[in-house]
Amino acid sequence: MLSLRRIAVTTRNLPFSTIQGIRSLTTKASYNNILVEKRGKVALLTLNRPKALNALNSELMNELQDAMSTLDTDSGVGAFVLTGSEKAFAAGADIKEMSSKTFVDTYKGNWLSNWGSISRLRKPIIAAVNGYALGGGCEVAMMCDIIYAGDNARFGQPEITIGTIPGGGGTQRLIRAIGKARAMEMILTGEQMTAEEALRSGLVAKVFPKEETVAKAIETAEKISSFSQNHVIMAKEAVNQAYEVGLQQGLLFELRSFWTTFATEDQKEGMAAFIEKRKPNFRDQ
Numbered sequence: 001m002l003s004l005r006r007i008a009v010t011t012r013n014l015p016f017s018t019i020q021g022i023r024s025l026t027t028k029a030s031y032n033n034i035l036v037e038k039r040g041k042v043a044l045l046t047l048n049r050p051k052a053l054n055a056l057n058s059e060l061m062n063e064l065q066d067a068m069s070t071l072d073t074d075s076g077v078g079a080f081v082l083t084g085s086e087k088a089f090a091a092g093a094d095i096k097e098m099s100s101k102t103f104v105d106t107y108k109g110n111w112l113s114n115w116g117s118i119s120r121l122r123k124p125i126i127a128a129v130n131g132y133a134l135g136g137g138c139e140v141a142m143m144c145d146i147i148y149a150g151d152n153a154r155f156g157q158p159e160i161t162i163g164t165i166p167g168g169g170g171t172q173r174l175i176r177a178i179g180k181a182r183a184m185e186m187i188l189t190g191e192q193m194t195a196e197e198a199l200r201s202g203l204v205a206k207v208f209p210k211e212e213t214v215a216k217a218i219e220t221a222e223k224i225s226s227f228s229q230n231h232v233i234m235a236k237e238a239v240n241q242a243y244e245v246g247l248q249q250g251l252l253f254e255l256r257s258f259w260t261t262f263a264t265e266d267q268k269e270g271m272a273a274f275i276e277k278r279k280p281n282f283r284d285q
């Protein structure tokens with residue numbers, strides 16, 4: 001369990017209004033392996049185990065899930081950005097922690113099954129990936145809604161090279177993202193993919209010089225946060241239906257969600273603002 005102390009936040013180079021936003025987080029838990037900042041309506045989560053290239057041990061993943069679940073229900077947060085360091089987004093699950101586990105340990109402990117909660121966040125989450133996103137690192141990035149990559153990013157599922165197979169969804173999500181042939185090749189060989197190839201194959205949305213990746217992700221998260229929060233969540237849910245269920249079921253889900261927007265004031269406001277040639281004032285109603 002996490003102790004109730006002050007959350008680790010960075011206030012360097014931030015405007016006063018943002019620092020006030022950050023202060024609102026200071027009653028939450030304190031974390032050893034992640035940094036949590038609130039920049040306006042964007043929650044920036046930084047994996048921070050530099051000595052182990054952000055290897056995802058249990059403590060880190062518990063902290064991440066704790067912070068995310070709190071911020072997901074915070075109406076002041078519109079979107080997340082998840083990042084690591086310039087050298088590594090995350091070099092996978094912690095091999096030192098898992099190397100001595102037995103089948104019974106993993107099966108009985110339902111090992112890694114809790115990771116999927118990242119993909120069940122209601123608010124959109126952008127992975128800003130610089131450096132290595134390997135194994136569980138690649139899987140966590142793929143659990144996010146959008147991936148932005150730095151030009152030094154490397155994606156891969158090297159589990160086969162250390163005597164196991166992907167366990168955090170890599171065999172399922174990589175195929176959906178880039179197609180069976182290349183996904184199968186990467187998973188069976190452990191070969192890494194460059195940022196450029198990841199862009200060409202549709203795994204990432206955009207590639208930036210590595211110094212700009214996080215800022216660009218925050219910019220996009222800010223833009224998303226400026227829209228009606230309810231509609232952003234509905235749109236995300238509908239896109240995920242296409243990703244996770246059959247086309248007809250997904251189309252029906254989308255249509256029903258679309259119709260539902262017409263029960264909201266934000267739909268009236270958004271369309272009125274367009275017609276009146278002014279900026280909409282969304283109130284999440």
Ligand SMILES: C=C(C)C(=O)SCCNC(=O)CCNC(=O)[C@H](O)C(C)(C)COP(=O)(O)OP(=O)(O)OC[C@H]1O[C@@H](n2cnc3c(N)ncnc32)[C@H](O)[C@@H]1OP(=O)(O)O
Nearest residue numbers: 051052053055091092093094095096132134135136158167
């Ligand atoms: C979900 C599942 C099952 C998984 O994710 S399984 C794990 C999949 N990931 C991997 O196999 C990648 C393992 N890491 C690597 O291959 C190499 O570290 C890289 C990423 C290529 C980088 O190589 P280098 O730049 O030479 O750095 P390297 O010296 O290896 O790593 C720096 C430190 O991080 C540690 N480290 C790196 N990846 C780690 C990992 N996944 N788990 C634990 N420690 C890790 C590494 O042991 C070293 O620690 P120490 O200095 O105490 O020896």
